[in-house]
Amino acid sequence: MTDIIKLSAAELVAKMESGELTSVEITQAHIDHIIATDGQPLDAENRAAGKSGLNAFLHLNAEEALEVARGVDEDRAEGKELPALAGVPIAIKDLIVTKGQPTTAASRMLEGWMSPYDGTVTQKVREARMPILGKTNLDEFAMGSTTEHSAFGVTRNPWSLDRIPGGSGGGSAVAVAGYQAPLALGTDTGGSIRQPAAVTGSVGVKPTYGSISRYGVIAMASSLDQVGPCARTVMDTALLHEAVAGHDPLDSTSQNRPVGNFVDAAREGAAEGGLKGLRVGVIKELSGEGFQEGVLNRFNESLELLKNAGAEIVEVSLPSVKEAIGAYYLIMSSEVSSNLAKYDGVRFGLRVLPEEGPITIERVMSATRAAGFGDEAKRRIILGTYALSAGYYDAYYGSAQKVRTLIQRDYAKAFEVADVLVSPTAPTTAFKLGAESKGDPMALYKGDIATVPTNLAGVPSISLPAGLADEDSLPVGIQFTAPAHEDARLYRVGAGLEALLELQWGAPLHEQMPDTLELIRDFDFGA
Template sequence: MGTNDSRLSDLITSSASALAGKLAAKEVSSEEVTQAHLDRIAEVDGGERGIHAFLHVNTEEALGVAREVDAIRAAGGDDAAALHPLAGVPIAIKDLIVTKGQPTTAGSRILEGWMSPYDATVIKKIRAARLPILGKTNLDEFAMGSSTEHSAFGPTRNPWDLDRIPGGSGGGSAAAVAAFEAPLALGTDTGGSIRQPGAVTGTVGVKPTYGAVSRYGAIAMASSLDQIGPVSRTVLDAALLQELVGGHDPFDSTSLTDSFDTLAAAARAGAADGSLQGLRIGVVKELGGEGYQAGVEARFRESLELLKGAGAQVVEVSCPNFKYALGAYYLIMPSEVSSNLAKFDGVRYGLRVLPQDGPMTIERVMAATRAAGFGDEAKRRIILGTYALSAGYYDAYYGSAQKVRTLIQRDFDAAFAQADVLISPTAPTTAFPLGEKLDDPLAMYLNDVATIPANLAGVPGLSLPSGLADEDGLPAGLQILAPAREDARLYRVGAALEALLEAQWGGPLLAKAPALGTGQSAETNAGVK
């Protein structure tokens, strides 16, 4: 069944908050909503030209949870009153977050078919709130990439143009939300892996303050940088999801004790008020200009004018050490990768490959397993990180990168003394063609140039659509950054700008996306702003 069916269209294209309202009013059932999304996945996700957002579809469990929610609501009483506002709204999970009863592969052959014996903290909270889990989404292997082409199970395609990348590493979650396969998803962001896919798929992606959402149960790539966060189609939906999965967790030693329970209220206030009178917005001089696509810059400048019109004061700020962020990140992150991925050794769990000849030692089993189980990008980063941590090079590389990290944190402190939030384009370009940068790692790494500083400093960042680039009709993204622990400020400003942009467009940007399965490409949208 296609999206021309108005009933199905309403069920799969409504925002999560709108669906929650319809479910609470008993206008629709969770089983109907969940089945509609499962049908959509069956329609557009498989086949040679499918989106391939999902690595595993969780049909039976998802429908079972949906029926439980419907039964509780039908019975009424205290149990119905106690249901979480998002109860019955389906969600997709990045396949880096362990989920009991479903495979967790991290997009790697080394974990193919592995079933976790426990749930991540965020999954426990989702199950307790009774959100049907639709399945696990595709990603670059162990979250290493900016295009979801480094998945051992094949690339994900961008719903705007099936020959383009959906961003990475969380391209599966972003594509699922953009293609109306799920109203909500969870991703992880180490250097932009939620925000950059959001930018190139026309969705909303948020990296919360480091420690605001528990990382317990997220397979670690770089522990000091990784952060679980929401993927959605609206700023309010992202706020609702972060409120649900966030909060202190004693199982995560980096978890903050702060309360983040005003995020949705902040988003609603920003959208309703529309005024940003007195707000100081800093434009980061180093995150723009050379290397940024003209259409991306144009939409960014137009958004700036909207913010000014709403009463915001726009000032330029300089963060001189941001130019070193990419280099520092690609020393710190591989060093932590080298340590975190050492556990995948073919001895305890996961893939085991035996050497073809010679003595059967643990070292040789480990070498054979890692050679067969890890892809090229994972091996590249393990080797780089091991080298950076080796005797004689630690201070020159890893130690120096950590000093640069401190300088970047000081740049943020200075910038936030001049501005309440900072903004920039989320990514320097729109989605590039599949395969274009696969053999050029350095060109691929440059996609994260605007998002990496937030991870190095631990501050929250939100990406929302800023419009369609003139050159190719593909989505561009705008990034908002706030001081650490000021996630509510991020959502208030993001929701206000989203309302201004949608008023200008006449509705959500995703309403302009080419219909899947018609053979349309992004050129159809060229010139649409």
């Protein structure tokens, strides 16, 4: 089993095509590992007590996944033509609606809700004949950067169980980093795919806004949200990206453009001379003060590798990024306030009646939202409602949108002198669980400084492992950003640097991760 779950998606496809493995064997191996590392059978009581192992999954879809796997094996045996990733299992963030499985957004507000339909990306996964292993944990309604704001327990980092896995999509990142799934889907509003990838030593991509359908994705901030792939290798993210991208008439923000050839771009980058002549712009404002020393050391080493491979390293400036955090949290919170208004005890989700007094719509709404939303969701709803209120709209939301325009202009100017831009993905490695609850939330929001600008600009970014920090031997991420609709450049430079780093390390970074089962066995969950 161990050997199977450590194979990449591309390797699994090759072994199925050669007859060495079947999809049933692969899917069962991952199901067994999920149960071993998340708990059997994802026990709600242990999860609530924080004793369920990694707690990456909120729902395990074993029976259906094995049924899909059997169908793929039968068709492969008969020589039928199959999609590129047929038979490779996948995990899906529990913000993406999935027919036949609960979709909760990790909130009491939607606990137990079963979607009557599939989101577009879920439908594409089914068309790709990929067994869906289950739904992964997240910060409630994707609000957070630690996956500690889930109503169903924290998710733990497989590198160190007392550390955060990032957020909001910590569950998807942990699923791939912890060998529970070779592939996963996440969503990224301000870094929710890339930051978890950075702190778990995995790969995560935020595609160009509008290039992957958001139909069937529970909205957090509609002008920022984007679905994207998570995996352990750049090639695997390229394969999944191609499978789920494309225009969707059901999504009013979907862009009608051809899907890029990301797999070929990854192959080109990893080949000898694949990075020669590529102009890589180092963002001056995101490569110095405020970043952990070990993060900067790995970042600078990666730049040296790129330079030695023939890439041209230039410095670029994005002056407006210093205002990005403030603009992002005003825009995001305003859209959160609007999108979550429907969860009022009348139209959608949970309904809680007041314990005493008359039952009115106002009192039902108050009781429902008090019981259904967690602290972080309430904080952002209140901030957004205030920013949109009469007398403050122009001063806050309107001003934030002007900053957004400045950020977009700064990126456009930088791309005149560079093909891709580069920075560390996050200022630090994974900090300890509980640190956020003890600190100032506004100060912790600054940890998104390197990721939120790309969401405001609508441009694509990739995070991949750059090594381990000197101080704590935890993963460091490096982030590349490309112009809108030039996602293929990310796969070229990402695969190229990945190959150079693995040559230097002697093996992929994830092979240096401690044994998860041993960590869980020895960890004191009561501490």
